[in-house]
Amino acid sequence: MYRIEARNLTKTFKTHKSRPGLLGALRDLFTRQYTTITAVNGIDLLVEEGEMVGYIGANGAGKSTTIKMLTGILMPTAGFLRVNGMDPHRERERFVRTIGVVFGQRSQLWWDLAVQESFRLLQHVYRVPDDVYRRHMGYVIEVLDIGDLLDRPVRKLSLGQRMRCELAAAFVHNPPLLFLDEPTIGLDVLIKMKVREFLREMNRTYGTTILLTTHDLSDIEALCSRVVMLDKGRILYDGSLEELRRRWAEEKRVVVEFARPVPVEDLNRHTADLPVTWEQEHPYRSRAVLHQGDGALVSSLLARLQTYPVTDVRVEETSTEEIVSRIYAEGMARA
Amino acid sequence: MRSPERNPWWWCRPAAGLARMWTALRPYVEWVRLRFLLMLAYRVNYYSGIAVYTINIGAYYFLWKALYQGETTLGGLTATQMTTYVAVAWMARSFYFNNVDREMAQEIREGRVAVELIRPYNYLVVKAMQALGEGLFRLCFFSVPGMVLVSFLLPVDLPESPHTWGLFALSLLLSFVINTQLNLLTGLMAFFLLNNEGLMYAKRVVVDLFSGLILPLSLFPEWARAILVLLPFQAISYLPTMIVTGAWTTAQIEQALLVQLVWSLLLVVPIRALWVLARRKLVVQGG
Numbered sequence: 001m002y003r004i005e006a007r008n009l010t011k012t013f014k015t016h017k018s019r020p021g022l023l024g025a026l027r028d029l030f031t032r033q034y035t036t037i038t039a040v041n042g043i044d045l046l047v048e049e050g051e052m053v054g055y056i057g058a059n060g061a062g063k064s065t066t067i068k069m070l071t072g073i074l075m076p077t078a079g080f081l082r083v084n085g086m087d088p089h090r091e092r093e094r095f096v097r098t099i100g101v102v103f104g105q106r107s108q109l110w111w112d113l114a115v116q117e118s119f120r121l122l123q124h125v126y127r128v129p130d131d132v133y134r135r136h137m138g139y140v141i142e143v144l145d146i147g148d149l150l151d152r153p154v155r156k157l158s159l160g161q162r163m164r165c166e167l168a169a170a171f172v173h174n175p176p177l178l179f180l181d182e183p184t185i186g187l188d189v190l191i192k193m194k195v196r197e198f199l200r201e202m203n204r205t206y207g208t209t210i211l212l213t214t215h216d217l218s219d220i221e222a223l224c225s226r227v228v229m230l231d232k233g234r235i236l237y238d239g240s241l242e243e244l245r246r247r248w249a250e251e252k253r254v255v256v257e258f259a260r261p262v263p264v265e266d267l268n269r270h271t272a273d274l275p276v277t278w279e280q281e282h283p284y285r286s287r288a289v290l291h292q293g294d295g296a297l298v299s300s301l302l303a304r305l306q307t308y309p310v311t312d313v314r315v316e317e318t319s320t321e322e323i324v325s326r327i328y329a330e331g332m333a334r335a
Numbered sequence: 336m337r338s339p340e341r342n343p344w345w346w347c348r349p350a351a352g353l354a355r356m357w358t359a360l361r362p363y364v365e366w367v368r369l370r371f372l373l374m375l376a377y378r379v380n381y382y383s384g385i386a387v388y389t390i391n392i393g394a395y396y397f398l399w400k401a402l403y404q405g406e407t408t409l410g411g412l413t414a415t416q417m418t419t420y421v422a423v424a425w426m427a428r429s430f431y432f433n434n435v436d437r438e439m440a441q442e443i444r445e446g447r448v449a450v451e452l453i454r455p456y457n458y459l460v461v462k463a464m465q466a467l468g469e470g471l472f473r474l475c476f477f478s479v480p481g482m483v484l485v486s487f488l489l490p491v492d493l494p495e496s497p498h499t500w501g502l503f504a505l506s507l508l509l510s511f512v513i514n515t516q517l518n519l520l521t522g523l524m525a526f527f528l529l530n531n532e533g534l535m536y537a538k539r540v541v542v543d544l545f546s547g548l549i550l551p552l553s554l555f556p557e558w559a560r561a562i563l564v565l566l567p568f569q570a571i572s573y574l575p576t577m578i579v580t581g582a583w584t585t586a587q588i589e590q591a592l593l594v595q596l597v598w599s600l601l602l603v604v605p606i607r608a609l610w611v612l613a614r615r616k617l618v619v620q621g622g
Contacts, residue, residue, distance in 0.1 A: 124362045
């Protein structure tokens with residue numbers, strides 16, 4: 001069974017344009033001009049049980065709108081949508097019992113209540129039996145290390161503390177499917193690692209299916225086997241992270257540092273028969289761009305450098321971050 | 336966890352049926368309790384309110400006293416009945432009054448309603464339950480002590496029979512339901528208007544005036560009264576308060592309760608319609 005099955009899913013918004021000036025405002029009173037914005041444009045998405053999927057895209061690409069349709073908040077304009085085998089919008093109350101949602105920028109805990117009271121309330125809302133609650137939440141609280149925060153009011157928590165409590169709150173009813181909308185936004189590295197570790201643990205223990213949107217690609221590198229990239233409401237890429245890297249990665253580069261200044265012409269002459277071009281960064285450091293992905297090329301290159309006093313060698317690969325920002329910038333052109 | 340499977344035969348076994356009903360209602364009751372506790376935590380805000388209400392009642396008392404110069408009854412009420420009316424009407428208001436419309440408008444404007452929509456409950460019922468928690472708090476810590484205070488200061492004539500108080504309690508509950516329903520309606524308009532500040536203010540003035548809080552309906556001119564009895568507002572203040580003044584016969588009281596009941600059922604229709612419409616065209620503000 002698919003956890004998420006979306007076919008040709010589309011969402012358009014109608015907004016009215018305001019005409020400029022006082023006269024324009026007066027005219028707006030009588031006749032309004034509407035523009036239709038297509039936030040999500042016919043996407044197909046299939047997610048299977050137990051998958052961890054990263055959903056990425058530039059701001060305004062339509063990520064949040066998709067999540068809101070998948071969680072039953074917004075009604076799709078067109079297309080077919082089944083999540084956990086249900087129509088999220090039409091069967092909302094029954095459906096939301098089977099999902100968990102965490103919005104990084106919006107708290108779902110009750111500001112004035114102690115964390116524990118919020119959990120208790122959710123326990124009643126989701127009708128979790130006491131013994132199940134104690135066993136399961138005891139485990140969640142332990143993994144997230146929030147035992148000390150339980151009797152503090154939410155408004156007195158730091159962002160990192162609150163975020164961990166939000167995650168715990170999303171797991172009160174142990175949903176088989178979890179949506180995370182930028183869960184690590186604004187968190188420090190240690191907390192980020194803790195959050196990721198928790199998500200991996202839940203995925204391992206309960207087989208929780210996870211769909212997460214993020215701007216921090218290291219989240220995806222750490223968690224997701226699959227990436228779905230969205231641009232202007234359309235899916236640009238859907239597949240593994242390695243494949244994404246392979247398809248868009250640029251040439252490998254080798255940075256070499258020398259004990260004395262070495263002119264770049266000398267280096268070029270020495271490696272004239274190799275598919276390599278040198279660029280000088282400064283007299284002591286040059287960069288070789290390898291035009292061919294052959295693994296042995298690095299060793300032949302190093303062999304040629306034996307006559308030079310090399311102090312350091314570093315192999316550079318394009319980071320996922322660079323790849324993705326390049327794809328954002330170039331958009332559909334290269335897809 | 337997984338939702339309990341539906342058993343269409345639950346009504347064959349009343350005990351199981353009741354247990355199931357309690358399971359279904361339990362989360363909602365939790366909201367009443369929480370709001371009550373929350374109000375208790377911020378109770379200091381309310382001490383000033385008692386003074387404001389007492390001053391209000393006092394001012395109306397002296398106003399009416401001046402109007403009664405040389406008259407024994409006005410609009411079918413004696414001076415003492417009028418004083419009772421004013422005092423009871425204001426104290427009742429502190430129970431049925433709530434800011435649900437304002438809270439909803441704010442949650443909709445800030446996009447927090449999205450979080451409410453991923454919860455397995457009916458948002459509107461939850462809002463009504465929070466209002467009930469707030470109302471019950473004010474009833475316990477505000478209306479009842481306030482009423483005791485007023486009965487020492489002013490010549491009010493409260494009924495002695497528990498039967499009348501019982502009918503009043505029922506009527507007051509219905510007035511809470513109707514007032515909250517009107518608030519839900521105005522609150523829901525925030526989905527369509529995005530700024531319903533003006534509408535909420537207008538509603539507040541209309542409710543205070545047309546419900547008979549400021550002026551009993553019997554004092555309105557004939558033509559105005561003919562219109563007002565057709566509107567739901569009178570069911571909020573005028574009907575329950577008249578039960579306490581003792582100016583009404585049993586038949587009149589029964590009719591009043593019936594009118595309230597009909598309104599509270601009738602108002603469910605537009606609320607449901609607006610809710611369905613709102614969910615369909617919802618735009619979540621701010622990502």
